[in-house]
Amino acid sequence: MSWFMAAIYDPFMRKTEEACLRAWRGELIGELRGAVLEVGAGTGANLPLYSHAVERLVLAEPDRAMMSRLQERLGGVGRRAELCEAPMHRLPFEDGSFDAVVCTLVLCSVEDPQACLGEVRRVLRPGGKLAFIEHVCDEHRFGRRLLQRGLEPIWKPLAGGCHLTRRTETAIRDAGFELTEVRRESLRKALPMLRASVRGVARKPA
Numbered sequence: 001m002s003w004f005m006a007a008i009y010d011p012f013m014r015k016t017e018e019a020c021l022r023a024w025r026g027e028l029i030g031e032l033r034g035a036v037l038e039v040g041a042g043t044g045a046n047l048p049l050y051s052h053a054v055e056r057l058v059l060a061e062p063d064r065a066m067m068s069r070l071q072e073r074l075g076g077v078g079r080r081a082e083l084c085e086a087p088m089h090r091l092p093f094e095d096g097s098f099d100a101v102v103c104t105l106v107l108c109s110v111e112d113p114q115a116c117l118g119e120v121r122r123v124l125r126p127g128g129k130l131a132f133i134e135h136v137c138d139e140h141r142f143g144r145r146l147l148q149r150g151l152e153p154i155w156k157p158l159a160g161g162c163h164l165t166r167r168t169e170t171a172i173r174d175a176g177f178e179l180t181e182v183r184r185e186s187l188r189k190a191l192p193m194l195r196a197s198v199r200g201v202a203r204k205p206a
């Protein structure tokens with residue numbers, strides 16, 4: 001299943017990447033600098049977007065099939081990065097090691113978002129940034145929310161544990177971050193139950 005997911009991920013996302021996601025990734029990631037950790041880096045969709053102001057880049061990805069695609073893409077973009085297999089809830093780094101953490105389309109899949117966000121907060125320096133893009137529960141459209149609730153039990157086992165009804169913005173606030181920039185827009189060309197999204201920057205209080 002993991003091999004299959006890794007193989008179909010980029011083709012499955014292509015239309016959404018072209019319609020909006022690539023631009024959203026670029027806006028968030030292009031301005032990062034210093035030491036950056038990306039969690040759940042997947043096939044490396046964000047890789048070409050890091051600027052040279054990122055002096056240390058660490059890519060964490062626990063799934064072997066995804067990691068193998070990540071390594072391939074890393075070779076292709078010709079940039080230096082450290083790779084590690086750590087899951088988001090157990091990051092093998094000292095407190096305050098990073099200026100920024102990138103988390104795109106990952107919090108839908110983790111088992112315990114609060115434990116994961118707690119780890120992110122720990123490894124960020126005070127004032128450090130969490131840059132995120134996540135698909136979420138559609139708070140504004142009752143019909144869509146019903147669809148998400150109905151499909152979640154079927155979708156989750158098929159899509160690597162992906163939840164359709166996560167309230168990620170609230171989870172980020174509850175983990176003690178200050179949300180400084182938030183955009184809520186439709187992930188165009190995605191499947192209807194994946195369209196509600198939130199993205200932005202959250203800061204660890206200084």
Ligand SMILES: C[S@@+](CC[C@H](N)C(=O)[O-])C[C@H]1O[C@@H](n2cnc3c(N)ncnc32)[C@H](O)[C@@H]1O
Pocket residue numbers: 039040041042043044045046061062063066086087088089103104105106109110111
């Ligand atoms: C939907 S993909 C997103 C990949 C990439 N971040 C992107 O933006 O295209 C979800 C990724 O999260 C990873 N993942 C799942 N559970 C995780 C966990 N507990 N800790 C870290 N990564 C996890 C999966 O292996 C997968 O690569």
